[in-house]
Amino acid sequence: MKTTNYYNTFIEVAEDCPVTTAEVPPLRGEKTIANIEFELLVDNPYEFTSDDVLFHVYAAKRQLRTKEFEKEREQFFSKGQACFRSSPLTKRYGWGAHFDADGRMAIYAVESEEYQQFARDKALRQIKAMRSKKL
Structure with a gap:
């Protein structure tokens, strides 16, 4: 099963994110x-x-019933999925994503002090969200 999970990582908003306030x-x-x-x-x-968030979106969009989740989740992750760097939250809406040591995540507004602290934290892997436009 393929995964999109990150650990001890901060995803900054995309370089071409159109907002300065989330x-x-x-x-x-x-x-x-x-x-x-x-x-x-x-x-x-x-x-x-x-992985939890991406599958929840998939299940919600397809109106899956809870009893279908286990089988559908296995099938969903049998193929590679786009990671959270491609999320509209990080690309378009100005939200950074922090992943802790267990891979659990939270989002932070680009203008927040928490965002700035995570973006400066050398102990975290720092990556940018994907750009919306090609160079």
Whole structure:
């Protein structure tokens, strides 16, 4: 099974992120990937891994029943999945993602003191979110 989990890592917002202050992803009709990720992470810091969040989005978008989760999760991760560097939260909405030693994650607004502390922390692996536009 492939994984998207990070450990002791901080994902900074993308270099071409269009905001300097983090935004809550707007809700327009059906929930988007960004809406689902944001709600899950803002209400539950350090409760979920990246794999948990990505599968939750997949399950929510497909309206899977709980009894299908184990089989569907195994199938979902049998193929490589895009990691959290490609999340709209880190690319577009101005949220950095911190992963602790157990791979559990939390998000931080780009303008926050916590974000700045994580971005300067030499003990963490520092990576940037993927750019939206090619150079």
